[in-house]
Amino acid sequence: MEITPDQIVYWEWGVVTLNATLVFSWVVMGLLAVGSRLVTRNLTSGPEIPRWQNVLELIVSRIRDQIAEASGGRPDRYLPFVGTLFLFIVTCNVLDAVPGFKAPTASLTTTAALATCVFVAVPVFGIARRGLGDYLRQYVRPAPLMLPFHVIGELSRTLALAVRLFGNITSGSLIVAIVLSIAPLFFPVVMQALGLLIGVIQAYVFAILALVYIASAERAHQQETTDSASAT
Amino acid sequence: MDTVGLVAMASIIISGLTIAIGSIGPALGEGRALAQALNAMAQQPDEANTITRTLFVGLAMVESTAIYCFVISLILIFANPFWNYVIGG
Numbered sequence: 636m637e638i639t640p641d642q643i644v645y646w647e648w649g650v651v652t653l654n655a656t657l658v659f660s661w662v663v664m665g666l667l668a669v670g671s672r673l674v675t676r677n678l679t680s681g682p683e684i685p686r687w688q689n690v691l692e693l694i695v696s697r698i699r700d701q702i703a704e705a706s707g708g709r710p711d712r713y714l715p716f717v718g719t720l721f722l723f724i725v726t727c728n729v730l731d732a733v734p735g736f737k738a739p740t741a742s743l744t745t746t747a748a749l750a751t752c753v754f755v756a757v758p759v760f761g762i763a764r765r766g767l768g769d770y771l772r773q774y775v776r777p778a779p780l781m782l783p784f785h786v787i788g789e790l791s792r793t794l795a796l797a798v799r800l801f802g803n804i805t806s807g808s809l810i811v812a813i814v815l816s817i818a819p820l821f822f823p824v825v826m827q828a829l830g831l832l833i834g835v836i837q838a839y840v841f842a843i844l845a846l847v848y849i850a851s852a853e854r855a856h857q858q859e860t861t862d863s864a865s866a867t
Numbered sequence: 868m869d870t871v872g873l874v875a876m877a878s879i880i881i882s883g884l885t886i887a888i889g890s891i892g893p894a895l896g897e898g899r900a901l902a903q904a905l906n907a908m909a910q911q912p913d914e915a916n917t918i919t920r921t922l923f924v925g926l927a928m929v930e931s932t933a934i935y936c937f938v939i940s941l942i943l944i945f946a947n948p949f950w951n952y953v954i955g956g
Contacts (some may be wrong), residue, residue, distance in 0.1 A: 638945050795931060802934035803927075805941070840927040 638805065640737040641744060646807045660739040663726050675735060694722075705843055713846055718757055720749060721842035728804060728834025732827055735805045738834075741804040743797065750797035752787070753845045761852030770852070870953050878947050881938035889936025896929045 640655035647653070674687040684692075698718045702710040722741055731738035739745045761770045774785045807830035814823045868876075904922040906916050942948075 638941060682873050752941055795935075798938055799927075799931040800939045802931070806934065806937055810942075836927050840924055845922060 638737065638809065639679055639742045641742050643737065655737045656739045656742040659737055659787070660728075660745060662736075663723060663730065663739065667722060697837075700842075701744055702846060703797060705846055707780045713760075713849060716849075717842050717846050720845055721838055724800070724841055725835055725838035726748070728838055729831060731808060731834060732831055733805065736803055738808070741808055743801045746797040746801040749841070750793045753796060753848060754793040754843070757789075757848050757852045759773070764853040773852075792848070796841065800837055800841055804835055807833055874947070874949050874953050876897060878943045878949075882943040885936050885940045885943070886933075889939075890933045893929050893933040897926055900925055 640659065643655035645655070645658060647652045671691065674685075674691050677685070678688060679685070695714075695718070698721060699710040699714060702713050702717060706713060727738045727740045727745075729739070730736050757771065774782050807826075810824050811823050811830065814826055900922065904918055907918050911918075
């Protein structure tokens with residue numbers, strides 16, 4: 636039994652290996668890119684809008700609403716990054732219900748890469764908003780003694796982000812595989828449905844946490860004290 | 868018992884214990900959070916949407932401690948780092 640799609644290797648040449656994680660990530664990327672390209676090819680602003688444009692508008696405006704609600708205004712600043720994270724993860728997790736598709740998020744490499752993106756994006760957003768000196772000063776606030784704790788907190792929350800997504804998706808597919816071998820009639824469908832719910836919730840949690848981390852790095856001084864509370 | 872058997876036995880027993888003990892805390896915490904959320908929803912049905920959303924996010928975060936235990940037991944069974952020492956050395 637494979638516990639991660641990394642172990643399914645389709646093609647190998649020297650150090651270059653083509654495993655299921657990579658292939659299905661490309662499938663999801665292609666699906667998202669080609670799908671949205673096809674839909675946005677002929678946009679209209681008239682009263683009669685095409686069906687798929689309606690779907691896309693619904694998704695984007697809903698994500699904007701959620702971001703505005705969670706960050707307190709200015710959704711357009713975060714929409715490209717957080718929205719992309721959410722759409723990629725949710726597509727991976729939902730397509731996991733398709734037979735033969737191995738969710739790339741069930742591999743620790745994918746989730747670690749996504750968490751690293753968040754890890755890098757937090758200082759980028761923070762410095763762009765507050766300037767380098769002001770951003771770095773938050774690490775020694777309220778006292779320089781807190782510096783190691785801030786650094787450890789930043790690293791451990793990145794690790795937690797990666798392991799949370801990986802563990803949830805892996806446990807979902809593993810439970811289905813185990814149940815399939817002991818009670819294959821009806822029960823796996825229920826667990827699969829639960830897996831769909833968990834996949835969507837975890838995608839939401841990942842995006843919201845990324846947003847919270849970025850927003851807390853951007854925040855002005857007066858709310859500095861709440862930073863450490865929301866960091867973990 | 869030889870070393871391979873000892874490592875296998877320790878890994879299997881400990882991975883079972885990990886998930887068993889590690890799921891007690893999150894289970895209690897999730898139950899408590901759910902009870903509080905139901906209470907809040909009964910008192911303020913208008914806020915049910917906000918409460919449900921926050922509840923889901925909170926539950927997912929509480930659950931992540933159980934997920935860490937699950938990952939540890941997976942590592943112990945499927946990717947135990949001590950196998951290399953025992954079999955190689």
